Amino acid sequence: MSDNWTEEELKAAVEAYVQMHSDEANGVPCVKKQIYSGLANRFGRTEKSFEYRMQNISYVYSLMGREWVSGLKPAKNVGSNNAAVIERLVSEVEGQSLPKVAEFETQVISYKSKANLSKPRGIKEPDKAYSQVTHFKRDPKVKAWVLKEASGKCECCSSNAPFTTAEGEPFLEIHHLRRLADGGSDTVSNAVALCPNCHREMHYGVNKSSLVSSMYSKLSRLVHE
Ligand SMILES: [Zn+2]
Ligand SMILES: [Zn+2]
Known part of the structure; x- marks a missing residue:
């Protein structure tokens, strides 16, 4: 992402990506190459450059802990500014505002790769920022039912909950x-009870997709959405 893309080009790429993402989730076939060539003609760039941009968008989805469009392996050399712009555009196009993580996390990764990162002074009194974040209204009975069903064991690795909460409940x-942010339902056929390790891995792990498939084969109550 060395050259400068206009907001208009980026927005068109994000719009196409969000469409491919929802088509894939809904089992609607789409021809990616056709989409790239349409964009390439419209903006006078190569198809390849749009494909690569799509992989940058996958990277932002992966930082957000979301599924990306299959075949578009995340390409990580998105500057933190571009990552922030892409994340904002995803919110706008999807019409939902998820917590903003992309700019911060790309900066973390870039600082972490520095050979001589000196000990930072940090921020004594961090500024507060208020933002609107989309919340999904969930059914407490679904959570209760799934937790009872799991009876204190992670439904992925079968380990006991790692600790008991102050309320005396096993913590899962x-x-x-299928994420609520991706149009998934809040039902027992789409929800699992996990230990925090398995949960984070299912969002961020390098093998998250095989972990997700293993849940469908393991628990007969689950239905692909
Ligand atoms: Zn687990
Ligand atoms: Zn989750």
């Missing part, structure tokens, strides 16, 4: 296999 987290 609910994960929606």
